[in-house]
Amino acid sequence: MTIGVLGLQGGFEEHTKMLKRIGVNSFEIRDSSHLNREMDGLIIPGGESTVMGRLLHSRNLFGFLKDMISEGLPVFGTCAGLILLAHDIEGQESPHLGTLPISVQRNGYGRQLGSFHSYQTFAGLGRIPMRFIRAPYITSCGCNVRPLANHEGRIVAAESDTCLVTAFHPELTEDPRVHAYFIHKIDPAFSLTSEELPDSARWNLSSA
Amino acid sequence: MNTEQYELNKNLAQMLKGGVIMDVTTVEQARIAEDAGACAVMALERIPADIRAAGGVSRMSDPAMIRSIQEAVSIPVMAKVRIGHFTEAQILEAIEIDYIDESEVLSPADDVYHINKRAFRVPFVCGARDLGEALRRISEGASMIRTKGEPGTGDIIQAVRHMRGLQHEIRHVHGLREDELYQVAKDLQVPFDLLAEVAEKGALPVVNFAAGGIATPADAALMMQLGAEGVFVGSGIFKSGDPVKRSRAIVEAVTGYQDPILLARLSENLGEAMVGINEQEIALLMAERGV
Numbered sequence: 001m002t003i004g005v006l007g008l009q010g011g012f013e014e015h016t017k018m019l020k021r022i023g024v025n026s027f028e029i030r031d032s033s034h035l036n037r038e039m040d041g042l043i044i045p046g047g048e049s050t051v052m053g054r055l056l057h058s059r060n061l062f063g064f065l066k067d068m069i070s071e072g073l074p075v076f077g078t079c080a081g082l083i084l085l086a087h088d089i090e091g092q093e094s095p096h097l098g099t100l101p102i103s104v105q106r107n108g109y110g111r112q113l114g115s116f117h118s119y120q121t122f123a124g125l126g127r128i129p130m131r132f133i134r135a136p137y138i139t140s141c142g143c144n145v146r147p148l149a150n151h152e153g154r155i156v157a158a159e160s161d162t163c164l165v166t167a168f169h170p171e172l173t174e175d176p177r178v179h180a181y182f183i184h185k186i187d188p189a190f191s192l193t194s195e196e197l198p199d200s201a202r203w204n205l206s207s208a
Numbered sequence: 209m210n211t212e213q214y215e216l217n218k219n220l221a222q223m224l225k226g227g228v229i230m231d232v233t234t235v236e237q238a239r240i241a242e243d244a245g246a247c248a249v250m251a252l253e254r255i256p257a258d259i260r261a262a263g264g265v266s267r268m269s270d271p272a273m274i275r276s277i278q279e280a281v282s283i284p285v286m287a288k289v290r291i292g293h294f295t296e297a298q299i300l301e302a303i304e305i306d307y308i309d310e311s312e313v314l315s316p317a318d319d320v321y322h323i324n325k326r327a328f329r330v331p332f333v334c335g336a337r338d339l340g341e342a343l344r345r346i347s348e349g350a351s352m353i354r355t356k357g358e359p360g361t362g363d364i365i366q367a368v369r370h371m372r373g374l375q376h377e378i379r380h381v382h383g384l385r386e387d388e389l390y391q392v393a394k395d396l397q398v399p400f401d402l403l404a405e406v407a408e409k410g411a412l413p414v415v416n417f418a419a420g421g422i423a424t425p426a427d428a429a430l431m432m433q434l435g436a437e438g439v440f441v442g443s444g445i446f447k448s449g450d451p452v453k454r455s456r457a458i459v460e461a462v463t464g465y466q467d468p469i470l471l472a473r474l475s476e477n478l479g480e481a482m483v484g485i486n487e488q489e490i491a492l493l494m495a496e497r498g499v
Contacts, residue, residue: 007226008226009225010222012226030464031467047223047225047227048283050282051227054245059463059464111278112216112307113329115216115217117212131216134306169219172219
């Protein structure tokens with residue numbers, strides 16, 4: 001199992017560390033030459049979506065990644081990654097990769113003073129820590145997209161068969177369950193060992 | 209400030225990593241910066257090169273001007289306050305700035321005390337020349353650090369000196385025994401717990417950017433190779449011949465800092481760089497403010 005992590009800008013290192021913790025190999029993708037490596041899935045990290053959107057084009061990654069995701073490459077986007085994958089961005093004419101039929105509101109909770117931490121229920125995982133940093137939220141889910149978590153009535157996580165998105169940052173917490181959930185989507189045989197689980201949640205993915 | 213807010217503020221800096229924060233003085237410049245791929249903008253009335261040229265007292269910018277930039281762009285907006293001027297910081301918190309830079313570029317308001325940044329919910333970034341300054345600022349509540357460099361000069365030497373010095377000290381303490389750390393904490397005049405954290409991780413507990421004198425894509429890539437996690441560019445962009453092209457090139461250089469072939473292409477035909485001032489030619493060393 002090897003995951004490519006988009007390494008253009010933002011919190012990509014936090015994702016590679018979390019993957020390492022649960023025994024999954026990863027490598028950074030900074031230009032199109034890095035796409036020659038085999039990967040079972042892709043993570044698009046948090047950061048600024050406008051920056052990554054621009055660099056996807058200038059680093060000649062946009063077309064390749066869009067095709068790979070459209071053809072079924074499993075992908076997990078957090079925060080800015082969610083925005084890059086969304087088909088519609090409120091108040092904006094065109095999306096970025098736009099492969100997931102959801103609408104999102106950028107900076108949905110306002111500026112940095114609106115950033116917050118919360119514990120909410122994530123479908124199949126129970127209560128997990130969620131860190132929202134100038135976060136977006138999902139305003140609607142289209143065909144074949146299932147909401148996975150809510151915060152005060154707003155959708156903050158969703159999935160399709162091959163895509164997982166969260167408005168919050170599981171990579172900034174000590175809880176690896178959302179990453180494990182993504183790996184489990186790719187390989188149903190994957191599960192966390194009880195040592196890898198946070199103390200608050202001795203929970204086994206294979207029993208979900 | 210509670211611990212939770214402090215963690216959220218450190219997290220925002222983590223999301224800026226690998227990015228370029230650009231000084232802008234107008235709404236138009238802010239839009240150019242966002243289009244070019246800036247991960248945040250620093251709203252200020254005069255860029256450091258002009259502050260240096262004008263002399264006199266330099267203060268926090270007009271909140272109306274900062275607000276107009278907040279409305280014009282979707283990326284985080286930062287602004288500067290004078291060292292020790294906690295009322296300017298209260299004003300910027302009131303207009304919901306995303307990050308405050310307690311900056312030596314402005315005229316210091318207090319020659320003894322820095323702002324007690326723990327008294328605020330809004331995040332602060334501070335300049336540091338070495339590990340002692342960095343940990344003192346973090347101890348006061350800064351959730352991000354940048355090198356001081358020498359702003360408004362286009363001369364990279366001070367940013368290099370500060371980044372190299374800081375990284376050298378971090379590598380040094382990383383190898384020390386705990387009993388030795390007590391002595392280093394005393395020498396550096398920093399809290400032992402913060403120093404112990406640096407020694408254990410081999411890194412600062414907060415994100416560390418380079419700032420001061422960055423004028424070219426090569427300057428930006430140099431700072432990244434020396435261990436910066438992103439860069440601030442002040443006068444280097446809007447004091448140059450072609451700000452659009454130069455700002456895009458610096459953004460790409462920060463992502464592709466390990467790729468000399470890319471850096472060669474990015475460095476081509478950028479037009480005139482900002483006119484530099486050598487370190488020896490300046491009468492006022494801003495980096496010496498606020499130790």
